[in-house]
Amino acid sequence: MEEEERAESTVPSCVSMKSDRMDEDRAESTVPSCVSLKSDWSKGGMIDFRSSEEIERGEHILSNWDQSAPPGESSCSQSGSRSGDAEMKPKQRGDLQEVIEGHKISLKRRCEHVTEGTNEAGSGTLLNKIYTELYITEGQSEEVDTQHEVRQLERTSKKNIQDTPIKCQDIFKVLSEQQRHIRVVLTNGVAGVGKTFSVQKFSLDWAEGLENQDISLVLPLSCRELNLIRDEQHSLLSLLHVFHPTLQKIRAEDLKTVWKLLFIFDGLDESRFSLDFNKHQVISDVTQVSSVEVLLVNLIQGNLLPSALIWITSRPAAAYQIPPSCVDRITEVRGFTDSQKEEYFRRRFSDEDLSKRIISHIKASRSLHIMCLIPVFCWITAIVLEDMMTRDQRGELPQTLTDLYSHFLRVQIKRKKQKYGGKQRPGKLTEDDKDLLLKLGRLAFEHLEKGNIMFYSEDLERCGLDVSEVSVYSGVCTEIFKRESVIFQKSVYCFVHLSVQEFLAAVYMFHCYTRKDTAVINQFLKYSEPVTSLDDFLRRALMKSLKSENGHLDLFVRFLHGLSLESNQRILGGLLDQTENHPETIQKVLYNLKEENSDEISPDRSINIFHCLMEMKDQSVHQEIQEFLKSEKKSERELSEIHCSALAYLLQMSEEVLDELNLWQYNTSEEGRRRLIPAVRNCRKVEVWCCSLSEISCGSLASALRSNPSHLRELELSHTELKDPGVKLLCGFLQDPLCKLETLRLKYCSLSETSCDSVASALKSNHSHLRELDLGQNQLQDSGVKLLCGFLHFPNCRLETLSSFRREGHTGTTYS
Numbered sequence: 001m002e003e004e005e006r007a008e009s010t011v012p013s014c015v016s017m018k019s020d021r022m023d024e025d026r027a028e029s030t031v032p033s034c035v036s037l038k039s040d041w042s043k044g045g046m047i048d049f050r051s052s053e054e055i056e057r058g059e060h061i062l063s064n065w066d067q068s069a070p071p072g073e074s075s076c077s078q079s080g081s082r083s084g085d086a087e088m089k090p091k092q093r094g095d096l097q098e099v100i101e102g103h104k105i106s107l108k109r110r111c112e113h114v115t116e117g118t119n120e121a122g123s124g125t126l127l128n129k130i131y132t133e134l135y136i137t138e139g140q141s142e143e144v145d146t147q148h149e150v151r152q153l154e155r156t157s158k159k160n161i162q163d164t165p166i167k168c169q170d171i172f173k174v175l176s177e178q179q180r181h182i183r184v185v186l187t188n189g190v191a192g193v194g195k196t197f198s199v200q201k202f203s204l205d206w207a208e209g210l211e212n213q214d215i216s217l218v219l220p221l222s223c224r225e226l227n228l229i230r231d232e233q234h235s236l237l238s239l240l241h242v243f244h245p246t247l248q249k250i251r252a253e254d255l256k257t258v259w260k261l262l263f264i265f266d267g268l269d270e271s272r273f274s275l276d277f278n279k280h281q282v283i284s285d286v287t288q289v290s291s292v293e294v295l296l297v298n299l300i301q302g303n304l305l306p307s308a309l310i311w312i313t314s315r316p317a318a319a320y321q322i323p324p325s326c327v328d329r330i331t332e333v334r335g336f337t338d339s340q341k342e343e344y345f346r347r348r349f350s351d352e353d354l355s356k357r358i359i360s361h362i363k364a365s366r367s368l369h370i371m372c373l374i375p376v377f378c379w380i381t382a383i384v385l386e387d388m389m390t391r392d393q394r395g396e397l398p399q400t401l402t403d404l405y406s407h408f409l410r411v412q413i414k415r416k417k418q419k420y421g422g423k424q425r426p427g428k429l430t431e432d433d434k435d436l437l438l439k440l441g442r443l444a445f446e447h448l449e450k451g452n453i454m455f456y457s458e459d460l461e462r463c464g465l466d467v468s469e470v471s472v473y474s475g476v477c478t479e480i481f482k483r484e485s486v487i488f489q490k491s492v493y494c495f496v497h498l499s500v501q502e503f504l505a506a507v508y509m510f511h512c513y514t515r516k517d518t519a520v521i522n523q524f525l526k527y528s529e530p531v532t533s534l535d536d537f538l539r540r541a542l543m544k545s546l547k548s549e550n551g552h553l554d555l556f557v558r559f560l561h562g563l564s565l566e567s568n569q570r571i572l573g574g575l576l577d578q579t580e581n582h583p584e585t586i587q588k589v590l591y592n593l594k595e596e597n598s599d600e601i602s603p604d605r606s607i608n609i610f611h612c613l614m615e616m617k618d619q620s621v622h623q624e625i626q627e628f629l630k631s632e633k634k635s636e637r638e639l640s641e642i643h644c645s646a647l648a649y650l651l652q653m654s655e656e657v658l659d660e661l662n663l664w665q666y667n668t669s670e671e672g673r674r675r676l677i678p679a680v681r682n683c684r685k686v687e688v689w690c691c692s693l694s695e696i697s698c699g700s701l702a703s704a705l706r707s708n709p710s711h712l713r714e715l716e717l718s719h720t721e722l723k724d725p726g727v728k729l730l731c732g733f734l735q736d737p738l739c740k741l742e743t744l745r746l747k748y749c750s751l752s753e754t755s756c757d758s759v760a761s762a763l764k765s766n767h768s769h770l771r772e773l774d775l776g777q778n779q780l781q782d783s784g785v786k787l788l789c790g791f792l793h794f795p796n797c798r799l800e801t802l803s804s805f806r807r808e809g810h811t812g813t814t815y816s
């Protein structure tokens, strides 16, 4: 037992960022020891010191070993376990029971406290006190793409009526007759939406004997921590011993005997593995040594411990690594519904009046209200608003993201001062503080560019950060930057949320601009001409961000624009030098944003230009579009490109589904029409004809279609020069089981027989609702038409009208 404890103290918790190891140690004395459990278990009629709850738990697990397999489990999953079980001696059973009980106690200690960015000993709050039910759905609401997560959350804030909610504790339960045994569950969700909290709550409820008691062992493994042994070779058994030292005594036979194990891999997106499901070493023995990646693939595919349940959580951009054929259920953590947001603030503050004021401020600010869909934003908002509302605050409450994050940083700095005292004037930073924050900013920036969210001591040192200094800092100001975990004596650091990293990165870049640090600026902008003014700098930064494929600089550039306002610079208490804030310069920046026009930019990405305007507190475009939407004669009003981006944003966010989006109904340029494409996400009928769609616009259209499978009934894409690759992209949407499209017109799109193949196989793969398909005036050839005819014989085919007629050619199929 003592040995186990010592071993445990050197390893991280499964959910280390939320747990507090100091508390674990304190809690130690209050829980029954494994020794007493062991003797209880094996002693028969002797006096039992355990609580009735513990007895119940223990007996339940024992009874699992005596039961036959549950219905629905695959035979292969049972074969190993039953035979091993039969051979098990009572002494072995007792030992195993003891190990499991010890594991439960350890897991409970790891999971019952959350630290929410604070590493101070004893500061952890009880998970059960602040845990607020999350809105989790079965299936996927949005396309799984690599777009920036803040944009995704803006889209996902709308609740789809067809979503099926599922409770966190039910994710392995068979809920309908159509479902078979659920072995592998993949849970998606954007950053900070509550995936780790869900894992922690699930594990705690299990360890406390409240939920999922049919599972014998819950084994959470954080992918972030698995990274640290990425280059090592392990067997599954040794992996468990490393990450769950309470299971040191567990043997290979035990793993095969315990009939329901659950492995939880939290944060696949944070793993640095490359999972190859096609070509890998097959492993079926828990003692066979290989790389962590190979072990993971074998577990997921069911080669290794076929009866073990697997739960993987991931941000959407990384979830594609798991082939759909390996997954029995996909769920998505969608964050908080409106009532859950309120519940969150009520739970958080015992002062009822304060929580009411905070809730009403959030409701009054549309962007804050949308952001609070994501729990981590609720947390940041709670910290800022609590501070502002409980002191004599005359200033305006934050309305934009830059406002909110500037206040967040200010609150953290203030907390540091309260802790250490200090002679400087309130609201002003010491030189040391500035130095440290800017170094953190540099770290944030350099790693944002590379797409890194985790850092090691070496990375800190490279930015001039003294590791011990950061540790002190992270002890008092941990909401900004926290020590994520310690494993094998190696610290891993990360910012409390990606958006905090993006904010600090923008602060650093802005500082470099005001200090005229041309080396850093030129390196970032990759431009030989020197930056001449603030508007020139912001314009080039915007262009750079718009060219990024996945939008990884979107939020950064939004903050950069927000920081150009003197009002925000003031909140930061001297961290940034004040800039040449001539009204003309700001006007020039606003003008540039409104006039930015390039057909090389994806329509989805262009919406970020509108967000930059909002961060600069320019409401003009927003107001003009609101008026436009109310006006009678819409087609007469001329819309600029930025108007179209704002319109696309408002339409896709609207609670109401638009009946028809016809791009020619708007009085705008060709580029303006393309910028409207994101609105396809929220309408029933779409007419995009006579538009030349570039590859980039086509990608945006495909992505918008994929996120609107259930509303869209009619799609007109004739005369669009879509070509075969364009059609291939769109087929992803046709394959979606939720796709209800009835009419698809692709006349004059320069298509060949290749497109027939793509369309026919997409339609075959699914219960297609398509009734009309028009492929006329393309060069489909007889072979293409033949492929389409193949689909007509298919049982799922509901097609009533098929046209592939080509006037001058030999093909003239019409089918009715």
Ligand SMILES: Nc1ncnc2c1ncn2[C@@H]1O[C@H](COP(=O)(O)OP(=O)(O)OP(=O)(O)O)[C@@H](O)[C@H]1O
Pocket (backbone or CB within 6 Å): 116, 117, 130, 131, 132, 133, 134, 189, 190, 191, 192, 193, 194, 195, 196, 197, 198, 267, 315, 344, 375, 376, 377, 379
């Ligand atoms: N159910 C919840 N109740 C209360 N607070 C929550 C809940 N879920 C999340 N939070 C808050 O949001 C923060 C982030 O949550 P969490 O770490 O679970 O997100 P995540 O989805 O795992 O994010 P990432 O992908 O960045 O790892 C938590 O530290 C907590 O402050």
